[in-house]
Amino acid sequence: MLDQVRNRMRVKRYSLRTERAYLGWIRRFIIANGKRHPREMGGPEVETFLTMLAVRGNVAASTQNQALAALLFLYRDVLKTRLPWMEEVVRAKRPSRLPVVLSRQEVTGLLACMDGRMWLLASLLYGTGMRLMEGVRLRVKDLDVACNQITVRAGKGNKDRRTVLPAALIAPLQHQAEQARILHRQDVEAGFGEVWLPHALAKKYPNAAREFAWQYVFPAQRRSTDPNSGAERRHHLDEALLSRALKRAAKQAGIDKPVSAHTLRHSFATHLLEAGHDIRTIQELLGHKDVATTQIYTHVVNRGGLGVLSPLDR
Structure with missing residues (x-):
């Protein structure tokens, strides 16, 4: 299945960095759910995983968004499955910060x-x-x-x-x-x-x-x-x-x-x-x-x- 993800990303000309990041999140998602095949899972498991990242992992908003993008790519572009609207996902809030500037x-x-x-x-x-x-x-x-x-x-x-x-x-x-x-x-x-x-x-x-x-x-x-x-x-x-x-x-x-x-x-x-x-x-x-x-x-x-x-x- 990971080979299918990799091939699909290369067909759509994703960068090598994005490919590695997405494959990493997909592996973590599978391991977190007892190594079940993603076809056996769906919206509830995705929501639980992303919520866990925000609540327990305390990840940055950009990190959680990257994990969400990886899983959406897996289901929509590879497994051809339409996920329900994930309203229950607890999204990490993106902080508003000023850039670091040198004099x-x-x-x-x-x-x-x-x-x-x-x-x-x-x-x-x-x-x-x-x-x-x-x-x-x-x-x-x-x-x-x-x-x-x-x-x-x-x-x-x-x-x-x-x-x-x-x-x-x-x-x-x-x-x-x-x-x-x-x-x-x-x-x-x-x-x-x-x-x-x-x-x-x-x-x-x-x-x-x-x-x-x-x-x-x-x-x-x-x-x-x-x-x-x-x-x-x-x-x-x-x-x-x-x-x-x-x-x-x-x-x-x-x-x-x-x-x-x-x-x-x-x-x-x-x-x-x-x-x-x-x-x-x-x-x-x-x-x-x-x-x-x-x-x-x-x-x-x-x-x-x-x-x-x-x-x-x-």
């Missing part, structure tokens, strides 16, 4: 404690507002030096957008692209050189996978085997490397805030607001579907309704 001085100190590709990637995320996976998946063809812009492909919601290319990073990015070209040339000479292409592009453009324009700007140091196709390719840089580098740099810089790649994205938006840029422009650069999502940064910089002066400061 300009903290960003400068953080980047000063980094070097090499980690410095370049961290600078790119802060300078463009891209998400971590958007940064590591950046391809050579999406760097437009002439127009000072970067095209972000298949971002959140599978949407494309354009963002600014910092002038200070043009030369370092060109150098990084040349390093990627050298690796690609070595792979081609060794009989490899193909990169993963999304959807059916590999069939539509049979030679594109070996072209340098489609290669990742931040390639991995070693080739690896694609778990889906079994082909040996050079994937992009492991995103966990940047996460670890940011934690080390934050500790070295004496920053007592939780620092992640997304913190750089939050800082990008907040600093643009502080500089007086229009919120709709920032919305476009970040790729937010609704401007209400972008408006959270107005509270971070104490603009708008919360922009008050404390009576103590008077």
Whole structure:
């Protein structure tokens, strides 16, 4: 049955991360119900499992929603069973939190404690507002030096957008692209050189996978085997490397805030607001579907309704 779930997800082109997460939740659901087959269970068992996660497991709202999505996929898309409306499920409440934002001085100190590709990637995320996976998946063809812009492909919601290319990073990015070209040339000479292409592009453009324009700007140091196709390719840089580098740099810089790649994205938006840029422009650069999502940064910089002066400061 798990093979059926895996095959169905690959037909619908779910990401490998989503595939692993869904399979994990389905296994936990089966084990929690005495290893009964899901066909023998239904709405009541799903409700009990999700309620247990919220009440006993005290999981975050996003975690419970992911488990719910996995089970709904199992029953609707694999077992072809329509579940009743699960009104009895106790849903974990999603807390309303403000993002962690670094000051300009903290960003400068953080980047000063980094070097090499980690410095370049961290600078790119802060300078463009891209998400971590958007940064590591950046391809050579999406760097437009002439127009000072970067095209972000298949971002959140599978949407494309354009963002600014910092002038200070043009030369370092060109150098990084040349390093990627050298690796690609070595792979081609060794009989490899193909990169993963999304959807059916590999069939539509049979030679594109070996072209340098489609290669990742931040390639991995070693080739690896694609778990889906079994082909040996050079994937992009492991995103966990940047996460670890940011934690080390934050500790070295004496920053007592939780620092992640997304913190750089939050800082990008907040600093643009502080500089007086229009919120709709920032919305476009970040790729937010609704401007209400972008408006959270107005509270971070104490603009708008919360922009008050404390009576103590008077």
